[in-house]
Amino acid sequence: MRFNPSFSFIKKSRIFFIFSIAITVLGIITLAMFGLNYGVDFKAGSNVDISVSKSMVGQKEAIEQYLKDGGFAKSTVTVGSDRVGIRFDDVLQSDKETQLKKDFAEKFDADASMEVNTVDVEMAKELQLNALKAMFVASIGIIVYIAIRFEWRFAVAAVISLAHDAFIVISLFSILRLEVNLPFIVAILTIIGYSINDTIVVFDRIRENMRFAKIRSPQDLAGIVDSSIWQTMTRSINTVLTVFIAALCLFIFGSESLKMFSLAMLLGLLSGAYSSVFIASPIWYVLKSKQKPKPAANKQATP
Numbered sequence: 001m002r003f004n005p006s007f008s009f010i011k012k013s014r015i016f017f018i019f020s021i022a023i024t025v026l027g028i029i030t031l032a033m034f035g036l037n038y039g040v041d042f043k044a045g046s047n048v049d050i051s052v053s054k055s056m057v058g059q060k061e062a063i064e065q066y067l068k069d070g071g072f073a074k075s076t077v078t079v080g081s082d083r084v085g086i087r088f089d090d091v092l093q094s095d096k097e098t099q100l101k102k103d104f105a106e107k108f109d110a111d112a113s114m115e116v117n118t119v120d121v122e123m124a125k126e127l128q129l130n131a132l133k134a135m136f137v138a139s140i141g142i143i144v145y146i147a148i149r150f151e152w153r154f155a156v157a158a159v160i161s162l163a164h165d166a167f168i169v170i171s172l173f174s175i176l177r178l179e180v181n182l183p184f185i186v187a188i189l190t191i192i193g194y195s196i197n198d199t200i201v202v203f204d205r206i207r208e209n210m211r212f213a214k215i216r217s218p219q220d221l222a223g224i225v226d227s228s229i230w231q232t233m234t235r236s237i238n239t240v241l242t243v244f245i246a247a248l249c250l251f252i253f254g255s256e257s258l259k260m261f262s263l264a265m266l267l268g269l270l271s272g273a274y275s276s277v278f279i280a281s282p283i284w285y286v287l288k289s290k291q292k293p294k295p296a297a298n299k300q301a302t303p
Contacts, residue, residue, distance in 0.1 A: 009229050010222040013282035020164055020279060027171025036174055039087070039181035042128050046092035046118045050084040050104065053111040057081060066107060072096060083255065084112075091118050131185045135166070138189060142196055146203075153287040154203050158196060161280035165195045165271045169264055183261035191268030198239065198276040202232050206281065218289045225285045229277055240273045 039047070056063075060079045063086070067075050073090035092100070101114050119127070139159060147155040166188050173180055205228040213224050247269060251262035 008222065008226050009277065010225055010282055010285055013278070013285070016278040016282070020275075023168060023171070024164070027167055027174070030171060030174045034174055034177070036170070036180045037177045039179040039184075042131075042180065043089075043119070045090060046088045046097075046116055048086040048088070048092070048100065049115045049117070050086070051113045051115075052082055052084060052109045054109060055081050056084050056108065059084075059108065063108070066103065070099065070103065072100070080255075092116060127182070131182075134185070134189060135192075138192055139163075142192070146196075146200070150203055150207060153284050153291075156287060157280045157283040158199050158203070160283055161199055161275040162192050162195055164275050164279055165191055165268055168271045169267045172267055173264070178263070179260055181260065183258065184264050187261045187264035187268065190265065191272055194243065194269065195272030195276060198236055198272060199280045201235065202229055202276055202281055203284070205232050206284070221289055222285060225281050229281055233277075236273060236276065240269055244269050 056079045060077055063077050063079070063084065064075075067077070067086070073088045073092070075089070076087045078085040078087075086100075097116055104112055104114065139162065142162065143155045143159055146158050169188065169191065172178075173184070206225060209224050209228050213220065215221055215224075244266065247262050247265040250258060251266060254262055
């Protein structure tokens with residue numbers, strides 16, 4: 001088993017543990033102070049998606065002023081080259097919806113088409129609960145699979161790594177005040193699936209190398225983990241780059257509705273690649289190194 005002796009992931013693991021703990025603590029503080037910027041999917045309100053026939057770039061202030069003068073509820077306006085999005089914090093009543101459609105056609109674009117999505121309070125609460133259930137069920141399923149397929153130490157290391165990935169993305173969205181909606185939840189679940197796939201590849205190589213290794217000391221075990229990570233490094237880098245480029249293109253060229261999804265994917269891919277190498281495998285090493293050696297079988301003396 002060959003590995004790069006110039007860098008040991010296990011010897012440097014303390015640094016990465018401290019780094020990840022620091023990010024986690026910062027995330028907890030920001031979440032406690034600012035919370036998440038929930039979209040209409042997770043709180044009551046209306047989201048208006050307007051497809052326009054001409055560019056609205058530079059018209060944001062005019063649209064905001066019209067909404068203010070028109071007596072509309074508090075809103076957030078986003079303007080693209082061919083699309084305008086308006087998020088109202090309160091449910092848009094039917095008379096206001098009719099007024100908005102009529103006035104927008106008269107003042108901004110006569111050929112614009114408008115779609116209104118409204119979420120009431122009860123539906124928002126139900127969506128929040130279902131999103132949490134989906135993430136919980138996915139995590140439990142992963143724990144059960146890895147515990148059966150490998151061993152409980154691999155399962156514990158994998159779950160800590162997955163929680164680390166999801167929490168980093170959630171924390172960054174909280175710090176940057178980015179909108180959290182249903183596509184964001186889909187992105188988190190996708191990140192969990194991708195990250196566990198990358199982690200299992202490393203775990204499988206560790207298990208294979210353990211079959212033919214003679215472990216006499218923690219140093220021998222550390223050598224196996226380092227060797228396994230280096231053996232899968234090329235595959236991990238290629239996979240990350242391939243998916244990252246696809247997500248980056250989706251972020252740059254995709255529609256406004258996919259911006260938050262693709263951004264969450266980009267952040268999650270980087271976090272997942274990092275945790276698979278620097279968090280999951282070292283945690284397994286820590287747990288495995290504390291395992292008590294099995295007592296040798298007593299040999300009966302020959303007469």
